[in-house]
Amino acid sequence: MVNTAILDFEKPLVELEKRIAELKNFANERNLDLSDEIDTLQNRAEKLKREIYFNLTSWQRIQLVRHPQRPTALELIDLVFDDFFELHGDRLFGEDTALVGGVGLLNGEPVTVLAPQKGRDTKENIERNFGLPHPEGYRKAIRLMKQAEKFHRPVITLVDVVGAYPGIEAEERGQGPAIAETITVMGSLQVPTIAVITGEGGSGGALALAMGNRVLMLENAYYSVISPESASIILYKNDNYAQEAAEALKISSRDLLGMQIIDEIIPEPLGGAHKDREAMGRLLKEALERNLAILKGLSAEEIVTARYRRFEVYGKIGDPGLE
Amino acid sequence: MVNTAILDFEKPLVELEKRIAELKNFANERNLDLSDEIDTLQNRAEKLKREIYFNLTSWQRIQLVRHPQRPTALELIDLVFDDFFELHGDRLFGEDTALVGGVGLLNGEPVTVLAPQKGRDTKENIERNFGLPHPEGYRKAIRLMKQAEKFHRPVITLVDVVGAYPGIEAEERGQGPAIAETITVMGSLQVPTIAVITGEGGSGGALALAMGNRVLMLENAYYSVISPESASIILYKNDNYAQEAAEALKISSRDLLGMQIIDEIIPEPLGGAHKDREAMGRLLKEALERNLAILKGLSAEEIVTARYRRFEVYGKIGDPGLE
Amino acid sequence: MFKDLFRSKPKYVTVRPHKQSDRSEKKEIPGGLWIKCNKCNNILYRKDLEKSLSVCPKCGYHFVISAKERILELVDPDSFKEMDADLETADPLGFPDYLDKLSKYQEETGMKEAIITGKATILGQRLVLALIDFNFMRGSMNTVVGEKLVRAFAVATKEKMPVVVISGGGGGARMQEGVLSLMQMARTCQAVEKHNNAGLLYIAVLTQATMGGVYASFASQADIILAEPGALIGFAGPRIIEQTMKQSLPEGFQTAEYVYQHGHIDRIVARPFLKVTLAHLLAWHGR
Amino acid sequence: MFKDLFRSKPKYVTVRPHKQSDRSEKKEIPGGLWIKCNKCNNILYRKDLEKSLSVCPKCGYHFVISAKERILELVDPDSFKEMDADLETADPLGFPDYLDKLSKYQEETGMKEAIITGKATILGQRLVLALIDFNFMRGSMNTVVGEKLVRAFAVATKEKMPVVVISGGGGGARMQEGVLSLMQMARTCQAVEKHNNAGLLYIAVLTQATMGGVYASFASQADIILAEPGALIGFAGPRIIEQTMKQSLPEGFQTAEYVYQHGHIDRIVARPFLKVTLAHLLAWHGR
Numbered sequence A, B: 001m002v003n004t005a006i007l008d009f010e011k012p013l014v015e016l017e018k019r020i021a022e023l024k025n026f027a028n029e030r031n032l033d034l035s036d037e038i039d040t041l042q043n044r045a046e047k048l049k050r051e052i053y054f055n056l057t058s059w060q061r062i063q064l065v066r067h068p069q070r071p072t073a074l075e076l077i078d079l080v081f082d083d084f085f086e087l088h089g090d091r092l093f094g095e096d097t098a099l100v101g102g103v104g105l106l107n108g109e110p111v112t113v114l115a116p117q118k119g120r121d122t123k124e125n126i127e128r129n130f131g132l133p134h135p136e137g138y139r140k141a142i143r144l145m146k147q148a149e150k151f152h153r154p155v156i157t158l159v160d161v162v163g164a165y166p167g168i169e170a171e172e173r174g175q176g177p178a179i180a181e182t183i184t185v186m187g188s189l190q191v192p193t194i195a196v197i198t199g200e201g202g203s204g205g206a207l208a209l210a211m212g213n214r215v216l217m218l219e220n221a222y223y224s225v226i227s228p229e230s231a232s233i234i235l236y237k238n239d240n241y242a243q244e245a246a247e248a249l250k251i252s253s254r255d256l257l258g259m260q261i262i263d264e265i266i267p268e269p270l271g272g273a274h275k276d277r278e279a280m281g282r283l284l285k286e287a288l289e290r291n292l293a294i295l296k297g298l299s300a301e302e303i304v305t306a307r308y309r310r311f312e313v314y315g316k317i318g319d320p321g322l323e
Numbered sequence C, D: 001m002f003k004d005l006f007r008s009k010p011k012y013v014t015v016r017p018h019k020q021s022d023r024s025e026k027k028e029i030p031g032g033l034w035i036k037c038n039k040c041n042n043i044l045y046r047k048d049l050e051k052s053l054s055v056c057p058k059c060g061y062h063f064v065i066s067a068k069e070r071i072l073e074l075v076d077p078d079s080f081k082e083m084d085a086d087l088e089t090a091d092p093l094g095f096p097d098y099l100d101k102l103s104k105y106q107e108e109t110g111m112k113e114a115i116i117t118g119k120a121t122i123l124g125q126r127l128v129l130a131l132i133d134f135n136f137m138r139g140s141m142n143t144v145v146g147e148k149l150v151r152a153f154a155v156a157t158k159e160k161m162p163v164v165v166i167s168g169g170g171g172g173a174r175m176q177e178g179v180l181s182l183m184q185m186a187r188t189c190q191a192v193e194k195h196n197n198a199g200l201l202y203i204a205v206l207t208q209a210t211m212g213g214v215y216a217s218f219a220s221q222a223d224i225i226l227a228e229p230g231a232l233i234g235f236a237g238p239r240i241i242e243q244t245m246k247q248s249l250p251e252g253f254q255t256a257e258y259v260y261q262h263g264h265i266d267r268i269v270a271r272p273f274l275k276v277t278l279a280h281l282l283a284w285h286g287r
């Protein structure tokens, strides 16, 4: 199962670490010197750790970003921004807690922050609709993007979303048009935009918030037109081939950097962001500051043109990603 | 009752006309020459007609514009425009049939037309929510106004609305903000806007569509911050004093022309618009063409500035309407 | 940078929303020593209530306060410079009994009209402030209220200053000035739009009550819309809706909390947090 | 003036909406002499059906037609000048079996990809026309579909021409080109926005079916959105929604008529009226 604290591929490591702890305990209790044996085992554990985490398959990375302890958007915001003032509502129909937005201070400078928000537990997940936004979420995002433009604030999005919510009312209120409008608005905003795929980058629901002048990605995140499970179902009528689909779809940060879909990979602490939140926060903050600095010198017109050019290349004959 | 074809104050005239018809019949049947008597009666009827219709009180005029045969917005559109292509939906939540919008040709020139639409009978009234728009109606209007601006089309509104719909869902979806936004958008549109109060001009729900560079008014229409009935209830706890309130509120076209709230009164056929629809259409069309011609020479900036100035005066010290 | 100011403040300003609604639209603190809370019915010591900014210490109920009390609570001492204090209505329609009514309210409130405008600072942040007073003819909008708002926005636009409006117009547009009151909806929206086009910040704070023509014009056109807990906010009055729809209203209908759930309010801010929240937002938008 | 053209036409183009919905997403007219209607099950004579623009004469059901058939129906004879006809995908991910699948569709349809673009006139009105063909991999959007749309909008922007897109992308973004298909949503929205900023007209005609990434990008970003009766229009597929919500869908869900009721479509136009409607709108926006 994906939703347990210990992932399948981590089990050998966890077992070994457990044995080391037991041995230490045993040595302590009996007052024995087992330091040689313990050292050997610890070396082996260290080696195993590297073997596992340096060679993660796309599928294993997906499990990492779906890890229940993976920091959520609000946790990342708390780690990265000096302060954050959340703003609510789409001014049309409702407040969508599955997509949070507001103004944060990045090193003292106000920026508009937008992010789908998963719950940290079942209760919060239900409250936040598992981080699956309705049209109201996207329309709140549009509102706050335009507000950012008015006040010349950069927009930073943190994207961890399986997709836009597939529901009757979401369809009735225009899920498709809401996403299209968000793409269009973020895609032509006159202020710098930086998108970070922090976990799951699922389809149009993620793209809507990923129209960055710079698109960054956490090391283990994925970004895909379709979930590997759904791809497997379409291709093989069942989801047994999700792992193969994950590889074929080229959705890992390294694949996407190679295709120039993203501009930069932000490294994660060994074993994933949840293993060291503070470190993750520092790495993310550093990347945001550095990329924002690149964009700060550009005029509004240059920002818009640069963003158009950035996305224009995908699919063009001569696209570096295609050759 | 207001909602009958013959209004109270018209009864003496109708009685007289009936008697003339009977007399004619009688003369015909008996082969008598009663032309002198008939002439006398007809002169008296003609005099009575003028007496009644030239001296209408505000309250009587209200009954005229609430007349069930009063031409509705779509009927006026049909009379005035060479062609009309209706456009639907707010692109957010719904299609509001209580407020119609589209593109019409005024003497061959495309203009955007917006108008609350009452039903012509009970069935249609129920379908059209008695011409009381929900927020979706106003948001459709906003959408089509911005579209008009994109395509440099003038906006013409025909306003006959008791008010915005007072309902639970209308409140939930932001009736207040929708009206405010419509006022703001029409109030700062870069294309010429002409509003015609054609019947009932009820409060904010009417004002939202009446932010014209030119505001015209059919002779018998009224335009008020509150319905006379509601004013009576507030002042006297019952609606027995609606007639007095109608006078005190100064809501007739002549009062409002005097206060320079409107720019022009469009005369109605004797006895009201419904007595001669074709004539009404000609009069309305002529007024629209003439006023549009005044505005056509102005630049976008001049249009906006002129409209700001037009509304800015109300309440200013030195406002001509206040002295 | 201004953020130092907030260093000791909680990162997320949290607000305790009310579960119960309250429909009573006005209940001034009377002169006695003791006062009964409109919501929890507890008997409160008047001095205590004043110390807690007229928020019931037992249940958080926000009593209506006057524009003058609000100024004392909100702005830096002696920073408030009133503008256009002398404007009075010309009774343009010569409406029956109107002038008498006005005199009565002027005596009661010591105000000339339902609004006070001026320049001030809040924790050092400059702003133009407009406060509508519910106690003066239910904060209804007439030519003077409109004119003073328009002038306030115009001054702010000219001097590149933010505007904060504390609304509370339970009567919407004021009947006694007829269509001229209605025109104030037009004028204030246009004044807001000019200020908006200049790239300046406008914050509206919706307090008990913000209804009708006030809500359907300037009060809902702000960049950021805050509201006090429990404030009644809407276009049509609850009684009119009940009559029209012939059905009873949902629990909490048109309270700030309800309107927030429907996406029309950025944040509900309890009175004790309002000053620091405004300073916060003003600082972040000041450049 | 162009209005002479329409003098004999009805003033209000009226459309008969379907009461019953139909979920079958594709049913080409097969080669035989007779064909059964998907909706009313009547047996129709193939020649009759072709004469009626592939609209069932008994019940008004709109059969899916190919991009080529649509061009024949819609544009002035010999006016269509195709653009970018030779573009083929580079199979950027090297996706398993993808090239084989493409060959199969190319053979079946005689098209290189799921889209045809070109310049044409409709009753004399110049336009850039893009047609997505549902029969080619369910009209799904890949790099070539995106590129041809972007080029079409770019040409129109440069030459100040209106664009009409006849959409029909039941597959949304095409899986086999992975995230590069997703990027076409970004590119097409930006191309539409540039055309929009130039003040030019874009009309989308949503036909069976317009779903997923096609609906959530260029197809819903038009100035005027028309739809054919009964067309399936939405973001998430009906089966996914049923699975997620564990409840059955309302009658007519995601049909053009349903989506119209919810405010997302300007007008439903039956196929026989489409040509004159487009000419109408193009003329009115031409200056």
Ligand SMILES: [Zn+2]
Binding pocket: C037, C038, C039, C040, C041, C042, C056, C057, C058, C059, C060, C061
């Ligand atoms: Zn209390």
Ligand SMILES: [Zn+2]
Binding pocket: D037, D038, D039, D040, D041, D042, D056, D057, D058, D059, D060, D061
């Ligand atoms: Zn049939």
